[in-house]
Amino acid sequence: MESTLKRYFGYSQFRPYQKEIIEMVLDGRDCLAVMATGSGKSLCYQIPPLVKKKTAVVISPLLSLMQDQVMSLNQRGIKADYLGSTQKDSTVQCNAESGRFDILYMTPEKACSISPRFWSNLSKAGICLLAVDEAHCISEWGHDFRKEYKQLDALREHLVDVPFIGLTATATEKVRQDILRSLKMTDPYIAVGSFDRNNLFYGVKSFARGMAFVDELVNEISKYVATSGSTIIYCTTVKDAEQIFKSLESAGIRAGLYHGQMGSKAREESHRSFIRDDLHVMVATIAFGMGIDKPNIRCVIHYGCPKSLESYYQGSGRCGRDGLASICWLYYTRSDFAKADFYCAEADTVKQRQAIMESFMAAQRYCLLTTCRRRFLLEYFGEKLTFTKCGNCDNCTSSKMERDMSREALLLLTCIRSCGGHWGLNMPIDVLRGSRSKRIVDNHFDKLPSHGTGKDYPPNWWKALAGQLIAHGYLKENVQDYFRTISLSPTGQQFLHSSITVDQPQLILTVTNEMVDEEEHRFEQGNAKGDLQNLASLGFEGFSEAEVKLYHMLLEMRMNLAKNTGTAPYAICGDQTIKKITKIRPSTKVRLANIDGVNQHLVANYGDHIIQTINDMVQELKLSRDGVATVQTAITKRVMPNSHKGLSSAKFDAWRLWQNNRLSIQEISHFPGRSAPIKEGTVILYLIDAAREGCEISWPRLCKDIGLTQEICSKIEGAIAKVGSRERLKPIKEELPEDVSYVHIRAFLTMQDLGISTKDNLDPQPSNPELSASQTNTNLHSPPLTACSNENPTRKQPRTDESQIEGTPSKKSHVIVEHESSAIPPEATDTALLEWLTKYDGVDLSTIVEYFNDSKEDVVVNLLGSLESEFLIYKKNGLYRVM
Numbered sequence: 036m037e038s039t040l041k042r043y044f045g046y047s048q049f050r051p052y053q054k055e056i057i058e059m060v061l062d063g064r065d066c067l068a069v070m071a072t073g074s075g076k077s078l079c080y081q082i083p084p085l086v087k088k089k090t091a092v093v094i095s096p097l098l099s100l101m102q103d104q105v106m107s108l109n110q111r112g113i114k115a116d117y118l119g120s121t122q123k124d125s126t127v128q129c130n131a132e133s134g135r136f137d138i139l140y141m142t143p144e145k146a147c148s149i150s151p152r153f154w155s156n157l158s159k160a161g162i163c164l165l166a167v168d169e170a171h172c173i174s175e176w177g178h179d180f181r182k183e184y185k186q187l188d189a190l191r192e193h194l195v196d197v198p199f200i201g202l203t204a205t206a207t208e209k210v211r212q213d214i215l216r217s218l219k220m221t222d223p224y225i226a227v228g229s230f231d232r233n234n235l236f237y238g239v240k241s242f243a244r245g246m247a248f249v250d251e252l253v254n255e256i257s258k259y260v261a262t263s264g265s266t267i268i269y270c271t272t273v274k275d276a277e278q279i280f281k282s283l284e285s286a287g288i289r290a291g292l293y294h295g296q297m298g299s300k301a302r303e304e305s306h307r308s309f310i311r312d313d314l315h316v317m318v319a320t321i322a323f324g325m326g327i328d329k330p331n332i333r334c335v336i337h338y339g340c341p342k343s344l345e346s347y348y349q350g351s352g353r354c355g356r357d358g359l360a361s362i363c364w365l366y367y368t369r370s371d372f373a374k375a376d377f378y379c380a381e382a383d384t385v386k387q388r389q390a391i392m393e394s395f396m397a398a399q400r401y402c403l404l405t406t407c408r409r410r411f412l413l414e415y416f417g418e419k420l421t422f423t424k425c426g427n428c429d430n431c432t433s434s435k436m437e438r439d440m441s442r443e444a445l446l447l448l449t450c451i452r453s454c455g456g457h458w459g460l461n462m463p464i465d466v467l468r469g470s471r472s473k474r475i476v477d478n479h480f481d482k483l484p485s486h487g488t489g490k491d492y493p494p495n496w497w498k499a500l501a502g503q504l505i506a507h508g509y510l511k512e513n514v515q516d517y518f519r520t521i522s523l524s525p526t527g528q529q530f531l532h533s534s535i536t537v538d539q540p541q542l543i544l545t546v547t548n549e550m551v552d553e554e555e556h557r558f559e560q561g562n563a564k565g566d567l568q569n570l571a572s573l574g575f576e577g578f579s580e581a582e583v584k585l586y587h588m589l590l591e592m593r594m595n596l597a598k599n600t601g602t603a604p605y606a607i608c609g610d611q612t613i614k615k616i617t618k619i620r621p622s623t624k625v626r627l628a629n630i631d632g633v634n635q636h637l638v639a640n641y642g643d644h645i646i647q648t649i650n651d652m653v654q655e656l657k658l659s660r661d662g663v664a665t666v667q668t669a670i671t672k673r674v675m676p677n678s679h680k681g682l683s684s685a686k687f688d689a690w691r692l693w694q695n696n697r698l699s700i701q702e703i704s705h706f707p708g709r710s711a712p713i714k715e716g717t718v719i720l721y722l723i724d725a726a727r728e729g730c731e732i733s734w735p736r737l738c739k740d741i742g743l744t745q746e747i748c749s750k751i752e753g754a755i756a757k758v759g760s761r762e763r764l765k766p767i768k769e770e771l772p773e774d775v776s777y778v779h780i781r782a783f784l785t786m787q788d789l790g791i792s793t794k795d796n797l798d799p800q801p802s803n804p805e806l807s808a809s810q811t812n813t814n815l816h817s818p819p820l821t822a823c824s825n826e827n828p829t830r831k832q833p834r835t836d837e838s839q840i841e842g843t844p845s846k847k848s849h850v851i852v853e854h855e856s857s858a859i860p861p862e863a864t865d866t867a868l869l870e871w872l873t874k875y876d877g878v879d880l881s882t883i884v885e886y887f888n889d890s891k892e893d894v895v896v897n898l899l900g901s902l903e904s905e906f907l908i909y910k911k912n913g914l915y916r917v918m
């Protein structure tokens with residue numbers, strides 16, 4: 036599987052969950068993959084057909100999306116095509132049913148209407164899976180319900196014993212259950228990954244819709260657009276989209292337009308120009324969203340509050356798909372929030388209407404939030420988090436002003452209660468502001484004591500306060516049909532009660548940007564200024580001036596290659612790969628092939644050209660060749676250094692995956708790319724060591740993961756007191772019950788040494804005694820870090836030593852070089868090398884040279900090089916392996 040990954044996609048490691056899902060599909064099991072936007076779900080259905088040499092059928096909702104995918108796959112040497120209304124080539128269907136394609140995309144309409152004979156012919160030719168991409172479209176609870184998706188279960192009749200795989204980035208629990216039911220999945224493997232896109236910066240700002248703002252926005256975009264990647268501006272109306280598009284065009288920015296009122300040809304053209312980098316900015320309505328996989332989109336702007344949080348996550352998920360730092364800004368105005376009726380009109384059933392309303396309200400809450408935006412997004416999708424601040428959104432990075440707003444909160448809460456809790460927000464706010472409108476007089480609200488007591492602040496200020504009171508749980512919004520009402524929660528009631536009976540408690544709240552604007556009566560136009568961070572310099576940390584020049588020259592070279600072959604530049608290779616090529620500046624095709632992201636097709640088709648171009652450029656720029664790539668990604672940039680001097684790379688990696696990528700201990704233990712899993716106990720000890728070396732650790736999360744409670748800590752304290760020393764662990768362990776492990780003792784001692792309070796960080800009792808006992812009993816009683824080897828030392832099979840498990844390059848693999856005593860020393864030839872390497876799971880150069888001792892070292896090296904460039908072998912962590 037790994038060799039297929041490198042050969043066709045150029046990557047040397049699977050991302051989390053990819054390998055497990057592929058293995059399940061290869062085993063014939065149904066799967067549901069709910070993973071973040073841009074996490075690499077497509078690979079889960081793209082690898083099996085290449086391994087099994089049978090067709091994968093992929094149901095996808097958008098034709099343009101299929102065309103993109105087919106173009107990229109063809110660039111990788113994979114046979115793919117699509118069937119749908121825009122397919123002009125009449126031979127595709129015939130070729131498809133005779134099994135000529137590795138991957139065949141179909142619209143749901145086509146899949147449900149095509150003749151049963153097609154399926155029976157394709158089944159005879161060989162079909163390895165049916166993938167339903169964007170599977171949330173199946174559910175009425177989803178934000179993009181499509182009727183045709185609901186009929187896909189009918190395909191089960193034709194595709195007996197073919198595994199189905201559903202994939203989506205936006206499925207809440209309800210939606211997941213709908214997908215499983217609708218696709219009739221029995222005993223499916225379900226993978227739910229983190230939704231976190233930690234290279235994305237999230238920011239929100241209120242704005243005044245109009246030309247002045249658009250001009251400012253265009254001005255900001257023009258500063259970075261020519262040098263950075265692409266930008267998408269999502270608008271909620273066609274009118275906004277056209278206005279912004281015109282302004283960009285008149286500013287000389289290469290922009291495209293995409294919305295539902297354009298003809299399909301014009302839309303297609305716009306889409307194609309954007310993905311081919313002929314356009315820098317795409318101004319679009321949400322029609323341009325799902326599935327767009329252009330890796331170098333650096334900035335996504337939402338101009339207006341989106342209709343649901345799911346659609347915001349989908350839209351912003353188009354950004355930074357190559358893992359580099361990228362920015363998502365959302366601009367909203369209060370008037371956006373009045374569009375609920377408009378969106379609900381799309382609904383056919385009460386259930387759909389309720390779903391639309393709920394997700395629209397979630398989008399509004401996201402706009403008004405004063406706490407971490409990432410946290411809010413992830414929790415919305417049901418993710419359990421331990422961090423409170425992500426450090427990469429506007430609310431976490433800007434210093435916020437806070438003040439006591441208890442008086443104003445008291446006024447608003449009292450007024451809402453006096454109005455009876457049957458109204459939306461406008462009524463109590465109008466009452467506070469002293470309005471004598473007909474409905475206020477008719478309801479006698481002008482007689483209320485609170486009438487006219489809130490004139491000091493404009494309506495939007497009160498709305499911003501209400502937003503905060505909702506977020507902090509003092510107010511609750513209720514949705515009935517189309518109507519939203521606001522009422523006091525028990526916390527709000529309690530606050531009112533204590534304000535009346537005892538001294539008014541303080542209520543410290545954040546003064547939001549909107550409040551500041553309203554208070555200072557300076558709702559200036561053009562507040563986009565300064566918000567779009569300087570994208571031009573983004574992602575060039577560690578690049579010299581000459582390297583930046585080389586990078587841009589290579590981008591140009593890629594653009595020319597793409598133009599000549601009629602494809603998109605990113606389909607040739609991604610920006611991240613170009614950055615690595617810039618840093619390494621390979622002098623041979625072998626070195627080029629070794630770079631992560633470079634696939635076989637790229638080397639075979641463009642290798643000579645790329646090497647020649649680099650050769651010319653490095654001379655011009657006076658740069659050396661064959662360096663080391665240390666391209667800094669946003670992820671490493673945000674929170675952490677690239678290494679920690681006191682830690683081995685394995686420990687540092689384990690810590691990084693746990694603390695930064697928030698993987699579980701089990702996930703780290705099985706993290707792809709190692710020759711064998713690390714024991715879970717070892718992972719925990721790595722984390723403890725990382726903490727001792729000064730790496731930041733979320734102790735409440737770690738203690739929860741390992742089941743360390745206050746109760747256990749008291750027992751350990753007691754045992755230490757009995758033993759009279761904390762120097763040796765064994766005597767302490769012997770004083771403790773079975774379920775207290777060495778890991779618990781180690782963690783406890785580390786916390787003590789680092790001065791971490793066990794009271795503040797631990798649960799008093801085990802929350803799930805079964806889990807914590809079993810987790811901590813799994814291989815944790817034995818002393819840690821013992822290398823596991825029960826192998827026969829005379830065996831020829833290479834042994835994986837611990838440094839390999841840890842992912843650090845092994846200096847010498849454990850192949851025992853033995854020649855038959857009577858045999859003539861073997862001579863290194865292509866075939867001999869290949870045959871010999873096939874026996875092992877990775878051998879280092881010195882062992883190969885030792886074995887083929889009849890040949891000179893440089894002959895062996897040259898032979899290895901040519902086998903590598905032909906993709907017959909590959910090198911990973913210093914070990915040569917057969918593809």
Ligand SMILES: Nc1ncnc2c1ncn2[C@@H]1O[C@H](COP(=O)(O)OP(=O)(O)OP(=O)(O)O)[C@@H](O)[C@H]1O
Pocket residue numbers: 046047048049050053070071072073074075076077078203204325326327328330352353356357
């Ligand atoms: N193992 C890997 N290593 C490096 N890059 C990868 C890996 N797997 C996938 N990618 C790249 O990640 C990018 C996003 O992948 P993909 O389009 O499959 O995402 P997705 O999960 O389907 O996202 P969405 O739901 O937003 O459409 C692609 O450019 C893909 O080539």
